[in-house]
Amino acid sequence: MKRRGSVLIGSAFVALAALAFAAPRVVAADKIDPATEAKAFRNYFTAKFPKVKLDDFVNGPYSMNADMRKQWVEKEEFPPYEFAVDAGKEMFAKPFKNGKTYADCFPNGGVGIRQNYPHFDAKEGKVVTLELALNRCREANGEAPYSYVKDEMASLTAYMAFTSRGKPFDIRIPDDPRALEAYENGKRYFYTRRGQLNFSCASCHVQSPGERIRAEILAPALGILNAMPIYRSEWNGMGTISRRFVTCNSQTRAVPLEPQSDEYRDLEYFLSYVSNGLPIAGPGARP
Amino acid sequence: MTVIRSIALALLLVTAAVPSARAASDADFKAAYAAAEAASKEAASLRNQWTTTVATLAAAKKAADGGDFDRAVAAAKEAEALAKASILQATSEKQAWKAMEIR
Numbered sequence: 001m002k003r004r005g006s007v008l009i010g011s012a013f014v015a016l017a018a019l020a021f022a023a024p025r026v027v028a029a030d031k032i033d034p035a036t037e038a039k040a041f042r043n044y045f046t047a048k049f050p051k052v053k054l055d056d057f058v059n060g061p062y063s064m065n066a067d068m069r070k071q072w073v074e075k076e077e078f079p080p081y082e083f084a085v086d087a088g089k090e091m092f093a094k095p096f097k098n099g100k101t102y103a104d105c106f107p108n109g110g111v112g113i114r115q116n117y118p119h120f121d122a123k124e125g126k127v128v129t130l131e132l133a134l135n136r137c138r139e140a141n142g143e144a145p146y147s148y149v150k151d152e153m154a155s156l157t158a159y160m161a162f163t164s165r166g167k168p169f170d171i172r173i174p175d176d177p178r179a180l181e182a183y184e185n186g187k188r189y190f191y192t193r194r195g196q197l198n199f200s201c202a203s204c205h206v207q208s209p210g211e212r213i214r215a216e217i218l219a220p221a222l223g224i225l226n227a228m229p230i231y232r233s234e235w236n237g238m239g240t241i242s243r244r245f246v247t248c249n250s251q252t253r254a255v256p257l258e259p260q261s262d263e264y265r266d267l268e269y270f271l272s273y274v275s276n277g278l279p280i281a282g283p284g285a286r287p
Numbered sequence: 288m289t290v291i292r293s294i295a296l297a298l299l300l301v302t303a304a305v306p307s308a309r310a311a312s313d314a315d316f317k318a319a320y321a322a323a324e325a326a327s328k329e330a331a332s333l334r335n336q337w338t339t340t341v342a343t344l345a346a347a348k349k350a351a352d353g354g355d356f357d358r359a360v361a362a363a364k365e366a367e368a369l370a371k372a373s374i375l376q377a378t379s380e381k382q383a384w385k386a387m388e389i390r
Binding site for chain 1: 331334335337338376385388389
């Protein structure tokens with residue numbers, strides 16, 4: 001009888017244990033706290049690369065490899081993006097057909113403001129990037145928008161970045177659930193694997209910065225947009241943030257989204273926010 | 288008579304056992320392509336189309352236009368498999384991405 005009782009108790013425990021495993025786990029909903037997440041993001045890179053100074057992460061592969069850095073320092077004496085800065089300056093000052101200029105569309109006449117983009121537009125309920133704001137300025141003044149992946153846009157943003165060099169990224173997430181959602185969407189896009197190669201942005205820029213992928217050295221995600229737009233030797237020309245996102249997707253064999261799609265805008269918002277405090281270093285030059 | 292019947296039966300069995308080696312037809316291609324296209328459209332609606340799916344679908348169409356239906360059917364089936372893999376990726380990544388997040 002005693003034995004039978006202990007068998008019954010034992011069975012009850014087994015049944016309870018089975019139930020505990022079978023029942024869905026009740027976990028407190030993940031609360032989004034961008035400030036804490038940005039701190040963790042930064043800590044990950046500073047712990048992974050203790051010898052790299054925080055501000056140096058904006059120099060991408062040059063912060064990871066001494067030989068490349070040496071070549072880059074020499075190249076900076078006659079930087080390949082210089083012509084784009086000059087062209088952008090000229091374009092920026094040239095009036096539209098209606099007599100207005102880009103300066104009329106931006107705070108502080110568009111000078112030294114790169115670090116504040118992208119921003120969350122409460123009226124639209126969406127993220128507005130600098131590239132988008134530039135094209136909206138053109139359209140508002142009766143001009144046709146520029147391609148987001150070609151030279152004109154790269155020149156304009158190169159000039160605007162140049163006037164903002166050294167200013168720390170200052171991206172705000174206002175107390176608005178839509179802004180928080182945009183940040184969260186950008187984060188999800190960054191970590192989501194896509195393409196036939198099954199890569200996420202993080203596969204290269206979080207898990208493998210400093211490593212080689214074919215002939216290139218991968219840049220860390222921290223500060224990765226601070227030097228945009230960039231002159232890439234591989235492209236034999238300048239490239240915008242839009243161009244960078246599109247080519248990254250293609251390289252994983254994913255069909256890229258439309259430049260300035262909601263996903264890319266949110267991705268830029270996330271990547272810029274987690275690099276808050278790091279200086280603008282654009283335009284940059286990369287292999 | 289019995290011998291003839293046996294031979295006929297044996298021939299029938301052999302014919303049934305040998306895998307069909309007939310060339311693919313336009314109808315085979317159309318069916319395979321429709322299935323691939325449907326899967327590809329689903330992947331695109333999930334914002335997770337692969338470049339290889341698009342390229343393989345195009346190759347299937349090109350082969351069919353040139354009358355090579357064997358090749359066209361094979362490419363269409365490959366495109367369908369690629370599209371289905373991208374759908375699976377998009378579905379699983381809805382949760383799986385969190386494993387990669389820096390916390």
